[in-house]
Amino acid sequence: MTKKDVAAGLSSTILLVFLWRIAAESINSPFILPDPVSVVYDFFIILRDTLFIKNIVATCTRGVAAFGISFILSAMLGIMSGISKTIASAISPWMTLIKSTPVVSFILIALLWFGSSIVPIFVSVLMTLPVMTEAIAQGVRSTDTKLLEMSYVYQFSSFKRLLYIRIPSALPFFLAGSGSSLGLTWKVVVAGEILSSPRFGIGSAMQSAKVQLETVRVFSLTATAIFLSLITDFLFQKLVEVTRRHETDKEPGK
Amino acid sequence: MKIQNMQFSYKSNQIYKDFTIEFPTASVTAILGPSGCGKTTLLNILAFNKANHVSYIFQEPRLLPWYTICKNLYLVNTGNKSERIARSRMYLEKVGLLNRASAYPSDLSGGERQRVSIARAFSYTSPVLLMDEPFQSQDPATKLQLIDVVKKLQVQEKRTIVAVTHDINEASAFADRAVVLGGRPVQILLDIPRGANFERTISEALEWAKRIT
Numbered sequence: 001m002t003k004k005d006v007a008a009g010l011s012s013t014i015l016l017v018f019l020w021r022i023a024a025e026s027i028n029s030p031f032i033l034p035d036p037v038s039v040v041y042d043f044f045i046i047l048r049d050t051l052f053i054k055n056i057v058a059t060c061t062r063g064v065a066a067f068g069i070s071f072i073l074s075a076m077l078g079i080m081s082g083i084s085k086t087i088a089s090a091i092s093p094w095m096t097l098i099k100s101t102p103v104v105s106f107i108l109i110a111l112l113w114f115g116s117s118i119v120p121i122f123v124s125v126l127m128t129l130p131v132m133t134e135a136i137a138q139g140v141r142s143t144d145t146k147l148l149e150m151s152y153v154y155q156f157s158s159f160k161r162l163l164y165i166r167i168p169s170a171l172p173f174f175l176a177g178s179g180s181s182l183g184l185t186w187k188v189v190v191a192g193e194i195l196s197s198p199r200f201g202i203g204s205a206m207q208s209a210k211v212q213l214e215t216v217r218v219f220s221l222t223a224t225a226i227f228l229s230l231i232t233d234f235l236f237q238k239l240v241e242v243t244r245r246h247e248t249d250k251e252p253g254k
Numbered sequence: 255m256k257i258q259n260m261q262f263s264y265k266s267n268q269i270y271k272d273f274t275i276e277f278p279t280a281s282v283t284a285i286l287g288p289s290g291c292g293k294t295t296l297l298n299i300l301a302f303n304k305a306n307h308v309s310y311i312f313q314e315p316r317l318l319p320w321y322t323i324c325k326n327l328y329l330v331n332t333g334n335k336s337e338r339i340a341r342s343r344m345y346l347e348k349v350g351l352l353n354r355a356s357a358y359p360s361d362l363s364g365g366e367r368q369r370v371s372i373a374r375a376f377s378y379t380s381p382v383l384l385m386d387e388p389f390q391s392q393d394p395a396t397k398l399q400l401i402d403v404v405k406k407l408q409v410q411e412k413r414t415i416v417a418v419t420h421d422i423n424e425a426s427a428f429a430d431r432a433v434v435l436g437g438r439p440v441q442i443l444l445d446i447p448r449g450a451n452f453e454r455t456i457s458e459a460l461e462w463a464k465r466i467t
Contacts, residue, residue, distance in 0.1 A: 150316040
């Protein structure tokens with residue numbers, strides 16, 4: 001990213017806040033659109049609240065659990081369907097079904113099945129699973145056939161081939177898929193919390209703020225969710241950069 | 255190593271029919287022939303037959319880009335960890351790249367990468383070593399260096415080498431026998447032991463092969 005890019009991003013952000021401020025002033029009703037300054041102020045107020053810390057911890061725990069489960073399941077399904085076309089065809093209808101079902105339907109169904117604190121995890125796993133599985137399968141399929149041939153000549157076992165060739169080939173795809181799933185995880189976890197209202201959670205706090213017409217609070221909680229997403233996204237980007245460092249040279253012969 | 259009565263068809267074309275060839279132990283055979291005559295096919299049949307235990311130096315080095323060059327050798331070696339490391343380092347030394355052991359393939363030049371691939375092939379304990387135009391994409395100076403590396407290793411190791419090439423100079427630089435292939439199905443047109451007029455005989459046989467293929 002050049003200085004120019006940073007400047008462009010920064011100035012557009014300032015413009016957005018500025019437009020928000022103007023809109024808030026002209027509407028002149030904090031119930032409908034609170035002022036950005038009051039949102040920032042409220043953000044610092046909730047930061048000192050122990051309940052808020054509990055909410056964040058609860059949401060993060062759900063996010064990490066959901067992402068972890070999805071990661072493990074999609075790694076297994078993705079690697080298998082990347083290697084075998086039959087398995088890919090077999091799981092494809094499931095994935096299509098999951099992808100085309102509205103998120104809210106899953107939330108409602110899950111509410112009937114599970115306790116409220118499990119719902120956000122369950123729904124988030126379902127939302128991210130097809131994305132990650134497809135990314136990993138694509139990565140495994142993109143393995144350089146020349147390297148695979150080499151491994152056959154030098155009589156690598158199937159396990160050795162998977163560990164040293166297929167998985168490293170798929171890793172960048174794996175991480176890119178994980179990165180986009182991570183953003184989705186936070187969104188779905190918060191949405192799930194809003195609808196299922198577990199005892200603690202950013203979404204639950206948003207729901208109660210909404211009921212009490214604390215629009216400022218809804219905004220500052222939203223900002224918190226955005227920060228969570230930005231932080232994890234940033235960390236993932238770094239991870240992807242590290243793993244791609246030695247991957248610039250796909251065709252070592254050239 | 256010997257192939258007897260080999261059959262091979264591709265898309266209803268009979269490429270090899272009752273093809274027999276023998277590669278005496280520790281000999282270096284250059285396989286020549288017009289392009290598309292089935293030279294690489296012959297190598298691949300030798301290489302991908304599970305019963306054969308072979309090393310293969312490909313046209314491109316085919317190193318795993320995510321591992322160091324030492325680990326690239328390590329992965330084809332057998333034994334316990336320290337034996338494998340020692341063997342990998344020994345062969346890197348033989349090709350003059352021990353000081354780059356912890357470098358990644360992308361840090362090396364094209365010639366150096368091919369040297370790693372040669373080291374990998376020799377470090378793998380197989381009696382037979384196949385080569386498919388391994389020097390083709392290198393510049394003339396690098397080509398000579400690589401041929402030198404292979405010759406030196408062969409003096410110490412005495413493997414049975416089968417090398418496909420289309421370059422007569424290359425063949426005469428390190429082979430002690432040249433086999434010229436041609437025709438459909440493929441036949442051995444001429445089996446030339448190293449001797450006087452080695453290069454000229456190969457070149458004449460190649461002209462003949464081109465006419466009938």
